[in-house]
Amino acid sequence: MKSNVANVINISRLLAATALVLASTSASAVQPDTATVAQPARTTVQTAEHISELTLKNGMRIIVNEDHRAPTVAHMVWYRVGSIDERNGTTGVAHALEHMMFKGTKKLAPGEFSRRVAQLGGRENAFTSKDYTAYFQQIEKSRLEKVMALEADRMRNLVVDKNEFAKEIRVIMEERRLRTDDQPVALVHEALNATAFAVAPYRNPVIGWMDDLQHLTAEDVRDWYAQWYAPNNATMVVSGDVDPQQVFKLAQKYFGKYEPMALVRTRPQNEPPQTGPKRVVVKAPAENPYVVLGFKVPGLHDVDKDDDALALEVLSAVLDGYDNARLTAKLVRTDRVANEVGASYSGIARGPVLFMLDGVPAAGTTTEQLEKLLRAEVERIARDGVSEEELKRVKTQLIASQIYKRDSVFGQAMEIGVMEMSGLSYKDIDRLIERLRAVTPQQVQAVAQKYFGDDALTVATLVPLPPDRNKPAPGALPADTLR
Template identity: 75%
Template sequence: MKFRVATMLSAWALVLLPLAVQAEPAQEFVLQNGMKVVVKEDRRAPTVAHMVWYKVGSMDETNGTTGVAHVLEHMMFKGTKTLKPGEFSQRVAALGGRENAFTSKDYTAYYQQIEKSKLEKVMALEADRMANLVLDKEEFAKEIRVVMEERRWRTDDQAIPRVYEAMNASAFFAHPYRHPIVGWMSDLQSMTVDDAKAWYQHWYAPNNATLVVTGDVDAKAVHALAEKYYGRLARKTLQVTRPQTEPPQTGIRRLTVHAPAENPYVVLAFKAPTLRNVERDDDVHALDVLAAVLDGYDNARLNAKLVRTDKLANSVGAGYSSIARGPVLFLLDGSPSRGTTTEQLEGLLRAEVERIAKEGVSEEELKRVKTQLIAGQIYKRDSIFGQAMEIGVMETTGLSHRDIDRIIDKLRAVTAQQVQSVAQRYFKDESLTVATLVPLPLSEKKPPPASLRH
């Protein structure tokens, strides 16, 4: 996660923060069948974002069926008892809206953006496929080929995605985050329509879903519509999954990926804490600020020194996203310039963190960085869809939409001493996985299939 925002935003961030905090709060309801409904009124434009988030993602899969969460996401557009394959999307388009879906490690979400008077119609469509999906064997056979082609083009034939896939498989031994969201190819090849049916029957239930509606709406009216369309759906007994706890790492893990690419590349992944309690997890907020110190704006430390001044790298970065259901990583990455090796760049990246661990950051730099970071957090809310995304992510990862503003408060309160402290404690060899890309000639790279060219 990179926190790059325009200079204008940083100048106004602290001025606008009180206004952001004073904005109309989201309202929450729970239907009798256990479905949570969160509504955020925002009347700046006559549009609405309607999203259904299922608390199930690739981390809930088991060996042999990796990728099934993503495959089912595709199949959700293939018809219900009353809709033909593709008709869902056609109806949303006829209403003047746009729609899509996405699968992550932690959740699967479906959304429509629509003119406010059409909300009831898309809600009826979404509730229909929550309960009445038809999983046809022939449609599945066609769609699984699409997913396999997607995997080939977006991962197998792309150098950097291959590096990250291998890095995750090495950084996590036991936790299912080691599996790619799209699934391993062998699992896709052996997957059947019955695997998708079982996933749908086990997880797609109102009591495993959160409805998020943002935009030009009345919360009480949305509640009534939710009761009408989702409230009549039966709750299910959800499948119980056993925890898969990642064992402590005891030393550096290294791996190398050989793939067609223009430049070498290296990524360093350190085990880091996940946000569980906004009030108590102060290290998480300090690590957010540290990531911004390193790579939060155009002239942040990594880019200023390694790219602009020393010219030892073509690109560098830092990333940390603490909001997840499972364990998370703090990433340092970069592509060395000519004359610099990936081994040297690895040391240079670590040296910049070590410099903060030894010398700390000045109050002036800290203030500038936090202003940029907070500006990025606030301006995500300028979009109706962005607000719905923020609420949905929080709710499906074990936090609450009520924590959103409090996170900003906690970021503002981070001290220079806290930033120095986390730099000292979380970047040890025993928590590190290093993945290196060794480029092969680009002539070995295959062109994308016609169906995936844009």
Template identity: 70%
Template sequence: MKLKISAILSTGLLFGCLAALGPAALAQSAPSVASEFMLKNGMKVIVKEDHRAPTAVQMVWYKVGAIDETNGTTGIAHALEHMMFKGTQKHKTGEFSRLVAELGGRENAFTNRDYTAYFQQVEHSRLEAVMALEADRMRNLQFDKNEFAKEIRVVMEERRWRTDDQPQGLMNEALNAAAFVAHPYHHPVVGWMDDLQNMTIADIEAWYRRWYAPNNATLVVSGDVSADKVVAMAERYFGSIPAKTIVRGKPQNEPEQHGLRRVTVKAPAENPYVILAFKVPSLRDVEKDQEAYALDVLSAVLDGYDNARLNDKLVRTDKVANSVGAGYDDITRGPTLFTLEGSPAAGTTTAQLEALLRAEVSRIAKDGVSEQELQRVKTQLIASQIYKRDSIFGQAMEIGVMEMSGLSHKNIDRIVDKLKTVTPQQVQAVAQKYFTDDKLTVATLEPLPLSGKKLGPPPGPLR
């Protein structure tokens, strides 16, 4: 298994299998540029027209997530997400999902460290109906004690299934708690169990009243739609909802780390595992933060395609690992980590694999990467970006994540352009600069006997 420490979506390079496509084929699938509007109440509306199929995706993104929680309130963003399906003054519990299904659509929601989002995908003529439903629960959510009592038990069971009963969940939780001692990324998105057990319906309602407002939300619509008509509908359904004064908490900045940290997790598992997490910069300024692009490319050199360095060397050639990986989440509201991870093969210890993973980065720091290797990575990058945009849901996701991070959807193509300019020297420079003990947290899984217990599938997005 390959463990991931990021939640919901990684917005670094997504390397696909379309590298063989020529420029003409790639250009044919490029959708239109997104249009942006602002309602008088401060709600941003972004429309990405794509007329290749008669469907539409609506997403409402609230700029509030686990990053906005404090001690004692962890998990509340996710708990409210569950309650958003529990009825309004107009629609009873369960009616929202039933109505979307009757329209032939699909719907869901997800909570991340940085945001909470709700979506529906429907036949394009049904967009107005789901927009009316979404606007209703932005303004008129009901808070029933009995429904909350049932739903918070669902959330706690979700925590048990995703974390308490999953070695990868326990490991990710312990890693983040060790890497971040002050920043809210210390806390799991699902929340600590004690906080969930002591959460009240009043807590949930207060969170809703504080954060769920049009001026803290972005409406993203993609698909076979007209931007002018979408904006007119948004004005009709969302425009009358009053803005609120959004007061964000005091900064909970992470102090400087001054030495290696280690955490060990003992849990029933089939194989040991190790994750190395280095503190590195995230992308804040699209034009200036060249190191973030170099780190993205470094991640791809190590683990961006089938024959990338980690897998080729440690799994296929030397056979010292069953699986390996590298990851870098560059677009976040808070600090970020660059991870190296893997499961050692028989005869290799986690300590030995840890050293071997670091050796691959050290090799790049010493010898660099060739222009040929870098060009191969960039070809994969261009193809993967086009592949993402072949999905109207993927387009809406990309726009929403950019907006929630403060980078603006208008910079999506600019980021691709900047990635193309990364040089071998810049990749070598970040490999030399950031992969030291002083910024490193290591999490190790020591497997306990399974005792006949079968592990479930890896956890997916929180819902």
């Protein structure tokens, strides 16, 4: 993924499962204030030739994807909670808990979880996004039960020690400095979101604002854990060389004993209509200027009905979906007015979404000029449309990505988990490809005409400053910071 896209995953790239998004990466930000505790029957549903599903009595869903090409397994537990569910003053708490999940339980000492997985010959990690938090292990298939037992233990028995938390929050603050405060493009995207969204929680960074991190407490993390880490808010995805019935038995053994909890969902924080363009300028030490345009557009909530979201995905691919796509071909290679350009869109989100255009101007071009040139390429499609031949090339890329995705058991698990956490379904995966394949040139032209006016636009511009010679270089982060 290009660096200028800044953690936004296209549906096509998502289906290729080549990114762990922090991005990032779901339908409907509007949830009921309270959710009753579900008590579904314990039934197995064969949903596809190679995918089976079980719901435990406590509400935890188990999805098993069979792939017997190699004796390996990807085991993931997804919690449907992310930074979208946070409140002002405690931003970053979802990510902070993710760190603390490796710092010990009633049975395990801090760091012992990771040591045990390594001793089993596996690897493990976790990630937090706006919409969800997930934990995974990749392991030889005979070791699945042992990592499942470890994961089940920390669903209910986590110990958030105040001394461990005091150390870890410093690591998180350093992570923010390294990955955001000292990265000018990351600062620009953070400012873009904070400006584009007046109310929606997507205005806050996943890692949290520094002031909130400085005031976050171990009690805040314990409360978050108690509120959200429950079996009826979790989905297990197991992909690889496994027998579904055996996986279901293990899930019942280790997770079925936990009681469900009443989940109090976040109140709706719907974004009010935007009535004019918004602009923000970020001044930071950097080598080059940079500009990013974000347009508020619809997301993907129903694969069979949301035609515009699918057309926007194809529009993104037309602009920046392959090596010689329109933006690069025109602005970088032919006109040489930009060193780098991009377009990105992902409609899979629980909250509102943006279609983004961005770029680094070449010498002699200003960010204001590049902004107009980027918009002109969308306007050209709105005016002249796209050809069947161009769409055929784009769709070939989409289909190829789906095929390549199936080479990875972890990629398949990622794909299933993201779809489920986002309010869609793994059953929609193949249907999504079919629907993208059916997008017409007229639909692409129609969305280019409809969604790219000034009233939907937010522009964030980087004004480069000379480097601060007196500022010390950031120190290296501990290995477990890279979760």
